[in-house]
Amino acid sequence: MFHNNWIETLHIDYPIIQAPMAGGITTxxxxxxxxxxxxxGMIGAGYLNAEQTRKIIREVKSLTSNPFxxxxxxxxxxxxxxxxxxKMNTHLQKYREELNLPMEMPTISNNSVFEEQVRIIIEEGVPICTFTFGLPTEPIVKQLKEANIFLMGTATTVKEAQYGEKAGMDVIVAQGSEAGGHRGTFLEDTESSMIGLISLIPQVVDQVNIPVIAGGGIMDERGIMAARCLGAQGVQMGTAFLTCVxxxxHELHKEAILKASEEEIVVTAAFSGKNARGINNRFIKEMSVYEGDIPSYPVQNSLTKDIRKAAGEQNNPNFMSLWSGQSPRLSKNKTVSELIQxxxxGYNRIKGTI
Amino acid sequence: MFHNNWIETLHIDYPIIQAPMAGGITTxxxxxxxxxxxxxGMIGAGYLNAEQTRKIIREVKSLTSNPFxxxxxxxxxxxxxxxxxxKMNTHLQKYREELNLPMEMPTISNNSVFEEQVRIIIEEGVPICTFTFGLPTEPIVKQLKEANIFLMGTATTVKEAQYGEKAGMDVIVAQGSEAGGHRGTFLEDTESSMIGLISLIPQVVDQVNIPVIAGGGIMDERGIMAARCLGAQGVQMGTAFLTCVxxxxHELHKEAILKASEEEIVVTAAFSGKNARGINNRFIKEMSVYEGDIPSYPVQNSLTKDIRKAAGEQNNPNFMSLWSGQSPRLSKNKTVSELIQxxxxGYNRIKGTI
Incomplete structure (x- = not known):
C-alpha cells in the first residue's frame, strides 16, 4: 500500500487507522x-476513568509490540x-419502566479525567495520542510533545483543520459526513459541518501543511484508493472494524450493521446530546419529538446511560446506540487480519487497473 | 482519461458530464x-415550456455537431x-414589499409539459435524455428507446438506482449528498437519503449492472480519479461548470461561489418546496422558521418565482437561490475548454503517481 512520511516515522506498515470507538468496542x-x-490500532478512551485507561494501555502492550x-x-x-x-428525565422514565430499571435520575457527571489520562499516556509511553471534540491546550500539547508523542486532531471543516495545525497536531483526521458515531465537530455543530469526504479532503489538503487522514464511509480498497486520490495520506476506518470478530x-450491534442498508442510517443527538450517526431505531424515532429539549453532551449521555446499558444486557436493540457509517452494505464479519490482508x-489489485 | 463502453457508444472523448442545471444556467x-x-453538455430543461425546449435544442445543434x-x-x-x-403567501409578502413587487399571489402552475418535451426530443433527435425527480413510465421509455435515445436516471440511494435499472435506464447518475442544487431523491426525501459519494458509489455499483456516474462535490482531477476508484464510470459536475465564463x-451567483467556504453551504426547501443545496443567505435563514409551512414542489417554486426573479434583476443576492455543491473552495472562473483541458x-498527471 502507499507509503508516506507519517507512517514511516511511526514504523507502521499500512496507512490504515482503526477508529477509536469508545464504549467498549475497542477491546x-x-x-x-x-x-x-x-x-x-487505537484505544477509544473517551469514556474511561484513569484506572481503566491505564489498565487497557497495559493490556494492549501485553498483546503487541507494534505502535498503537x-x-x-x-x-x-x-x-x-x-x-x-x-424535563428530559421525565421523558426518559417510560423507557426505564419498560426496561425494569430503577426510576431514579442518574448522576450527572461532568467531571473530566482528561488531564489524568494525559499523564498516564505519558507515563505509559503510548506513542500516538489523538483528540476528538476539541483540541488540547498549549501546555498539554507541550507536555505530550516533550514526551515524543505523535498527535492527531479531528476536523470536520477546513477551519477546524487549520485550528488543529495551529495547535500543534502532527496529522489531521478529516471526518466526512459519512462517518459513524459521534461527529467530531467542535467549532459549529450545524448541518453545514456535515461535509462529504469527496468535498472535504481536497479542500482541507489545499489549506493545511500537515498530512490529512480521511475518515467516514471507507470500508474497502475502493474507498482507500479514492481517499488517496483526493490527497489523503491514510484512512481511518471505524464501522469496518466494529463488525470484526x-x-x-454487542453482537446485536454487529448483526444490525451487517444487515442494514444505507438509508437506515441517520444522525441523532438523542443518545448523548451530541450529533452521532447510527442505525435508526425506536429510541431515535421517539426522541425526535423532544428535539429541542435534549440537553447538551455530556449531560444527555449521563441521563441515557442506564437505559443503553440495560438495553444491551437485555439484548434489546430498540434502545441501543447502533453507531454505523453510511456504508453498511460493505460490512463483513471477519478477523482483523483477514480484513487488513x-x-x-484489494488495493494492490485495483492499483494496476487505474 | 479513462475509457469505457458508454462513452464509446455515445462517441464522447471524456466521461465528464456537465450537470443539467435548470433556470437559465445551461445556456x-x-x-x-x-x-x-x-x-x-446537458440542457437543463426542467423549467422550460415546449417552445423554449425546441428553441434551445436547435441553438445547441447550431453550435456543436458533437453529442449533447x-x-x-x-x-x-x-x-x-x-x-x-x-399561509405561505402571507409569509412571502414582506419580501415582495421590500423588492417593490406587486402584492398579488403568483399563479400556481402544476401543469407539466413533460410529455410534450419527450415528443420534441424525439423529433429533434437529441441523442441523450436524462431524468430527475423520478423515472418515466414504461410507454415513454419505450418511445425514447425506439428512437435510439440513450437514457440516464438519477439516484440518491441504492434502491433508487435499482428502480432506474428496472425502468430501462442505460446509465445511473448517483447523486451524493455533496451535490449542489436540487436533490434528485424521488422515493423518500429524508435526511437518510443524504449519502456521501464515498459511501454511495461502491454500494450502488455492487447492486446494479449498468454503468454508474458519480455526481456531487467533484470539481477537479482528484475528484474524478476518486470517483473512478470507487467504481464510477464517469462524473457529472455542476458547480464547476456553473462558474465558467x-x-x-447570475454574475453574483458565480461570485458568491468563488468566494464561499464549504461551511456556508446548506440544504433548504425554502425556494422550491424541494430540498436543494446552496449558499446560505437571508431568505433561507428567515424562512427556516416556517419550515413546517412550506408547500411541496412545485407549489413553493411558483410562489417564490417573482421574488427570485426580481432579486436577480435588482442584483440582490439576499433572495436569490445561490445553488452550490460542497466544494466551493475548488471553484474557478475559466472557459469551459480551459476547465476540461x-x-x-491533471488526471493524466496524477494517474502516474497513484
Missing amino acids: PELVAAVSNAGGL GINLFVPEKNAVDEVEIL ESGA GLVD | PELVAAVSNAGGL GINLFVPEKNAVDEVEIL ESGA GLVD
Missing part, C-alpha cells in the same frame, strides 16, 4: 490485532441547566 | 462548449392545499 484484542496486522494509539475526548464546558435535565461491540490485496 | 453556449471540448443531452423533470402529483398556499448563472491534464 485490547481489537487494538492489538490491528497493530499486529500492520495497521494502527489512544483517543481522548477533550472536555467541553457546557452549562448544566437543572430544569432542562428534569475481535471487536467488543484483504484491503492490502 | 446553448455552455452546453455546446462542453460537447465541443469532448465532454457531454437534455434533462427533464419527471412530473410529481403533489396535492395542492389552498390554505397552505395562502459560458454559464448563464485542465481536468484531462
